[in-house]
Amino acid sequence: MYxxxxxxxxxxxxxxxxxxxxxxxxxxxCTQADARWAGRWIAMDLPGHxxxxxxxxxxxxxxxxxxxRAVLPHVDPAGRLVxxxxxxxxxxxxxxxxxxxxxxxxxxxxxxxxxxxxxxELRRMETLAAQPAKRFATEDEARERYLxxxxxxxxxxxxxxxxxxxxxxxxxxWCLAMDPRAHGVGRPxxxxxxxxxxxxxxxxxxxxxAMMTMEQLRALDPDASDLGPHGHNVxxxxxxxxxxxxxxxx
Numbered sequence: 001m002y003x004x005x006x007x008x009x010x011x012x013x014x015x016x017x018x019x020x021x022x023x024x025x026x027x028x029x030c031t032q033a034d035a036r037w038a039g040r041w042i043a044m045d046l047p048g049h050x051x052x053x054x055x056x057x058x059x060x061x062x063x064x065x066x067x068x069r070a071v072l073p074h075v076d077p078a079g080r081l082v083x084x085x086x087x088x089x090x091x092x093x094x095x096x097x098x099x100x101x102x103x104x105x106x107x108x109x110x111x112x113x114x115x116x117x118x119x120x121e122l123r124r125m126e127t128l129a130a131q132p133a134k135r136f137a138t139e140d141e142a143r144e145r146y147l148x149x150x151x152x153x154x155x156x157x158x159x160x161x162x163x164x165x166x167x168x169x170x171x172x173x174w175c176l177a178m179d180p181r182a183h184g185v186g187r188p189x190x191x192x193x194x195x196x197x198x199x200x201x202x203x204x205x206x207x208x209x210a211m212m213t214m215e216q217l218r219a220l221d222p223d224a225s226d227l228g229p230h231g232h233n234v235x236x237x238x239x240x241x242x243x244x245x246x247x248x249x250x
Contacts, residue, residue, distance in 0.1 A: 001070035002051035003044045006030065010079025011039030013246075014071055014105075016089025018112070018233075019185070020178050021150045022050030022165040025086070028239040036243040042074060046089065048179035050165040058182045060189075061101075063092045068101035080106035084246060086235055087112045087211075090203075091188040097197035108201045109246060112209055112232050115216040117187045129184030135173040142167040142174035149176065151232045162236070194220050204245055206230035206237070 004023055007013075013033075015026045023043035033041050045052040047066045055066060075081055083105045085093035090110025095101065097108045136142040146166035147153040168177045194201060203217045204225035209232045217224035225245055230237040 001044050001047070001053070001066065003042055003070065004030070005040060005042045005074070007033055007037060007040040009039040010076040011037075012071075012075060012079060012081050013037055013039060013041040014067075014081065014083045014093075015041065015043040016067065016083065016085040016092050017043075017046060017049070018087025018089055018150075019182065020049070020146075020166075020176070021086075021152070022177070024050070024162045024165045025150070025152070025233065025236055027162055029235055029242060032239055032243060036240075036247065039079065040074070042071060044070060045165065046092070046182075048182040050177050054179045054181075058179075058185045060091055060095050060185060063088075063185070064095035064101045067092055068096060068103045072103055075103060082106055082246070083108045084242075085110050085113075087114065087232070088185065091190070091193070094190070094193040094197060094201060097199050097201055098193070099198045100196075105199050107199055107249060108197070110201065110203050111227065111234055111242065111245075112205055112211065113188070113190070113203065113217075114211045115188075115190050115220065116212070122187060125183045125185075129181050131180055133175040133178075133180050135170075135175050137173055139167065139169070139174055142176065146176050149178075152236065155231075155233060155236050190220055200249070202245075202249060204234075206232065206234035209234070 017025050022045045026043040047055045083093040090113040093108040143163045203221040204227045207229045227234045228241050235242045
């Protein structure tokens with residue numbers, strides 16, 4: 001697992017990105033971490049993404065087990081583990097909240113989790129999971145495709161450095177770093193995960209995020225937060241607002 005980390009102290013903030021992205025999407029928040037977080041932080045590339053290794057399959061439980069193994073050596077028993085996950089990363093955070101994977105967070109924050117999936121969407125994801133990675137002749141073409149797929153196109157915080165980890169070069173051209181099979185993760189069992197949580201969980205969304213509604217989130221978390229007039233990648237668009245959200249439960 002590829003990990004970036006910083007800070008000092010017993011408390012640990014684990015940041016988990018969404019499908020198709022990399023831990024680099026947390027860069028705008030990491031630059032503010034010294035002023036906003038009194039502890040250490042970790043931003044990792046999930047399995048099958050960025051510079052992390054691929055794995056045999058990508059069920060939520062398998063993601064959670066891989067993340068738990070990677071983060072456990074960094075957990076200080078004297079401190080708190082807080083998980084901040086975006087989209088798929090939020091679902092993995094909820095799985096960790098069950099305590100079934102060897103770590104038990106103090107709190108879990110899930111931003112921009114898509115709650116409702118229809119059959120057409122699931123079939124499309126299965127189709128993508130079965131296709132080989134598309135090849136591009138140039139780095140620029142691959143970077144443009146990555147920004148589009150990850151929802152980062154046109155966002156000021158999505159710098160070239162953020163995009164770079166989302167692509168890779170092979171003998172036959174450029175492609176996205178994501179293992180296409182990771183699309184096969186399936187429908188997240190949101191109600192079950194929320195019911196199993198052994199720690200407080202907090203859901204939120206950017207007000208302009210079209211992937212879910214506030215009503216859907218509040219059916220799971222009655223106090224779900226509106227994170228302002230931002231889109232799906234709110235942590236890139238408005239990192240200070242996400243820090244405020246985390247701080248409001250400290």
